[in-house]
Amino acid sequence: MREITLSQAVNEALAEEMRRDPTTFIIGEDVAEAGTPFKVLSGLVEEFGTARVVDTPIAEPGFMGIAVGAAMTGARPIVDLMFGDFIFLIMDQLCNQAAKTHYMSGGRLSVPLVLRTNMGATRRSAAQHSQSLHALVAHIPGLKVAMPSSAYEAKGLMKTAIRENNPVVIFEDKLMYNDKAPVPEEEYLIPFGVANVLREGTDITLIGTSSMVQVCQKAAEILAAENISAEVIDPRTIVPLDEEGLLKSARKTSRVIVVDEGHQSYGVTAEIASRINEKAFYYLDAPVLRMGAMDVPIPFSPALEDITVPTPEGVAANARKLMSGEMIHAA
Amino acid sequence: MREITLSQAVNEALAEEMRRDPTTFIIGEDVAEAGTPFKVLSGLVEEFGTARVVDTPIAEPGFMGIAVGAAMTGARPIVDLMFGDFIFLIMDQLCNQAAKTHYMSGGRLSVPLVLRTNMGATRRSAAQHSQSLHALVAHIPGLKVAMPSSAYEAKGLMKTAIRENNPVVIFEDKLMYNDKAPVPEEEYLIPFGVANVLREGTDITLIGTSSMVQVCQKAAEILAAENISAEVIDPRTIVPLDEEGLLKSARKTSRVIVVDEGHQSYGVTAEIASRINEKAFYYLDAPVLRMGAMDVPIPFSPALEDITVPTPEGVAANARKLMSGEMIHAA
Amino acid sequence: MSPAKNTKTNSEEYLRMYTQMVRIRTFEDNANQLYLTAKMPGLTHMYSGEEAVAVGICEALTDDDKITSTHRGHGHCVAKGANFKQMFCELLGKEEGYCRGKGGSMHIADQSHGNLGANAIVGGSMGIATGAAFTAKLLGKDDVTVCFFGDGATAQGLMYEVMNMAALWNLPVIYACENNGYSEYTRTEEIAAGSITARAEAFGIEAHQVDGQDVLAVNTLAQKLVARARNGEGPFFIELMTYRYHGHHVGDINREYYRTKDEEKHWKEERDPITLFSAWLTKEGIATSEELDAISAGVKDDAKTAVEYALAAKYPDISEVDMHVYAPTDPASLTVGG
Amino acid sequence: MSPAKNTKTNSEEYLRMYTQMVRIRTFEDNANQLYLTAKMPGLTHMYSGEEAVAVGICEALTDDDKITSTHRGHGHCVAKGANFKQMFCELLGKEEGYCRGKGGSMHIADQSHGNLGANAIVGGSMGIATGAAFTAKLLGKDDVTVCFFGDGATAQGLMYEVMNMAALWNLPVIYACENNGYSEYTRTEEIAAGSITARAEAFGIEAHQVDGQDVLAVNTLAQKLVARARNGEGPFFIELMTYRYHGHHVGDINREYYRTKDEEKHWKEERDPITLFSAWLTKEGIATSEELDAISAGVKDDAKTAVEYALAAKYPDISEVDMHVYAPTDPASLTVGG
């Protein structure tokens, strides 16, 4: 199968869906001629014109609000938020307006909208351009949240997101834009709420989101060399969350590590870990371990930044601890 | 001891600290003559004048930003955010600026600032005036988060918050403003990060935040009548979290329910539950149960709103389940 | 008052405007009564005194045209064509309400008439209104959107962000600032520096100030600007000078600390939009005062019936609590080639 | 160019301005070189071409006066008095940097000279600057704050929110809009409707437009406005017309799709602030071109030494990673009577 980058995969998904549905449009900063600083959108304005690939002033709350209104009145906006860190600027429009409109109107209005943004540290971009803020939006009922872990996932999830009748937030890992993966030429969509088992295993389950899926995969390889059989699962969407899929694996292996690049405290790992603890408690041989980013603003200095996020070695080390029963003494 | 309302307790804390420190000031909408819609600040402008009790236009991001700048340059702002739901409007100033400034400047700048706001449903205020959004700020390193559960707590925590050299967010439950509690005339402060055991027990631990502490207390009474001995704990601050205090109780009772009024998914109960699961796993006889608000926007209709939040009866029912071993079959 | 059109041929329109204003006032009187008798859950914000604004503007709109409304939204809702029954049901949290009781006063919406909803975030609907106008332009439809908001909302930065884009893209949106002199308990002078209309003009947006108590003046201006916006000449900005008779919300009773009884009296007695318009209607011979009284009486009856209906109507079933969190998506559309 | 003061008695000031402009240009050339040779982590935004703005304004300020800066912040930092060593250390993420390597180019701050920091959120420091001015008023200090931001940042609603409050409360803040014709890859005309200065004026704020390549014009205006702001006559707004020579950031090399080489050439050759000023200095007899060359050479040496120092300096110890998340609070102050 051909291999394309995550960036190309997103671009293809957008182009296909924009061809399919003339009510879709892209809105954001430097999305047209510049194709965004990450060049993900290159070529789209040439095909769809500036009426549907709309450059905005630097006014995130404003264009997010415009997208909400457009979605309520028959259009399908795809909002491009240049950095995930800017989500703080649009929280009101996203969480007080978009997320609640369908419910508050008793089902009479809806907001079919995609917010494309990114996440991920270790790019030396410092504290305001490196955050992974998906836990915040996952906490707000009315929003769906997708976290593609490869080019293949990015394309399939994006296409589903655009066809969804609800506000969907997609977090792309900005360090993965140039990562290639096999992506079929034929159309495909990836349904929301169905976890993907990337690697089967029997001793321990590694649940990873976004780029942490690769981290888990690498950890599984390290562990395999030590005769520890790790199962690797990608929830794909954290809202809806495929609870059953995760529980099934947890019940099978009886040991679980959850890895995510958001800050650990009050983050995504807590939700997944506590659901597993709650619903697979009597199957577990050890507590579910969580590995998120450190609870510190992301530092600029390379010497510091690299140690703030989970690594394959770190995951493997924790897996060994769980296998050896070391946690018993710790707990 | 005299009894005063939570509202009076906050008012006293502010007055005492504003007398103590001339660099403190209050800023927000209708805080001066009107004393806020909840009348919590009545009388302060008369004592401290409009230079220190500052009415603003309806511009939450703006006055939050001004507070950050004031805090960085030698003042101690106390920001009044009329409804906790508006926190979505100020997330950038709070989370990208206030929370990170000390770290980003390598410790050279600091932001001693208090953000007073509220939370709590069942006031028939509908989806945009009823949210309990403390989980969001708890996820952001650099912020401290206090959740007073009574007039006594509100006064003591507020005084500590104002003296803290960091941005602190205090969530008052707007339904508790008129609730009275014994509050000493003498000065006192409540340290951050020290949980409060309100009731000792041996069978089960009920951890509650804010008004959920009363819910847990009532549940404990119901359970006591059934010879179930419940311990009730209030973490007081969720950042910093008194992990040791909570673990101690969990290890003693071996059964835990965590109750919080934020949405359950990706909320505060997940963090507390998973820390206990992780660190007291081998002491637990049953999975830690979580009870948050339902994962729905808060509905206006009284018929619906009341069932969205945890109740004493609901907590007691879950406690019975945990005691009877019913969870074993569920899990 | 100066009429927009020939008084004779337009008497039907004038009487409709009159009726709509009376309907708003009557709706509010009943809502206030429901609050005072503790029959209504929560709080609500009364529109009484500002009727000429909503009616003057909405009478210039078609059902395809959109509006966005505010926390003080009953007036806009009535003016845009909503019926009393569904409105009172909504205010009381009943299943037959416009939002099945889930929204209440602060979120009442009426999609069938293009009312995209009240909003409990001051300024929160400015993006939505601008976005509705964006849709019209994108899809080549000719509807116009009016964004209602208060003087207080002009302090929200969102307004300047969306005005900038509306101006750059010539969107068919009209920003209608209801300047009632107060935001909550604060006078407008204390919270608005400079000039409100100049702020719009600085973005290249044509701005007008109009007497918001004169329904004909409002309607005449609105007719013109709506036609021009439909024609691609938008956006526009209107500042409508008006007054709210009640407190900020129904519970704001003792308000002398922020405004005098004399001031309130002056507006009610000298500047009431309904009294002014009824005087004009009788003077111009469009209706007799008996005819106008009959209109009022009919509206009162309507309201009474609707209130009784709503009080007796049922609450949504508790199973509705987690319905409508997410809109359904047709599964077929989520498949290849779908 | 027209001087602010008598040329003879002020020659020291002029030469200081000249030196500061050269320091900025030299700093940027070195930073760019570090990037191109892959010695600098991350990205950075060059200030070259805009030197007269930062220097003209900061030379009108004292060390007690505050500034807030932007993502394009090296110029402001140098102009406000920072030294090369700590700056380069910061850009390279070293412990001796102004922020111990934790902030980097986009967060560089220098509290000792009143630089409250660069900001990676466009418009993000507008509240901070206004708040610094608020502190001055609250505590009765007479310092003035200058808020630097780009033309692109004028699209952020926050600006209008804080300008409104600054105007209502007469705060000693000066909003300095560096209009370099572009925000990222987009021309200002495409993202700014109407007039930028009129937007400030609509809030009752006195606004000026000035040639940002003429350091004397900038400085003369800044001197006047700073004095008046100190005197309680603020706030003020200045739009400074300028140009950035490099791409949006150091990696933005192929930029002909959004601006022509001719345009860049025109600004560099005809409108360079350093060239213009050096011509004036020699014409007025304040310095010979040899003297100016000597200044440049000295600055270059400084920069070279600083770069070498920074390259050799050590990174923060990894134990620093969770230091400075929270500022310490003296435990004594958290006790009764404390």
Ligand SMILES: Cc1ncc(C[n+]2csc(CCOP(=O)(O)OP(=O)(O)O)c2C)c(N)n1
């Ligand atoms: C973002 C936000 N801030 C504050 C409030 C509280 N609040 C509700 S109405 C109001 C005053 C609004 O004034 P104005 O816009 O003039 O409308 P009016 O009430 O006069 O019609 C305020 C401050 C709110 N609902 N939303």
Ligand SMILES: Cc1ncc(C[n+]2csc(CCOP(=O)(O)OP(=O)(O)O)c2C)c(N)n1
């Ligand atoms: C809130 C926010 N939106 C977008 C960006 C990405 N961004 C960085 S600089 C920039 C352009 C800023 O333009 P301008 O304010 O004119 O400053 P200049 O770069 O021209 O100095 C943009 C869009 C950002 N950093 N912050």
Ligand SMILES: [Mg+2]
């Ligand atoms: Mg008003």
Ligand SMILES: [Mg+2]
């Ligand atoms: Mg610019």
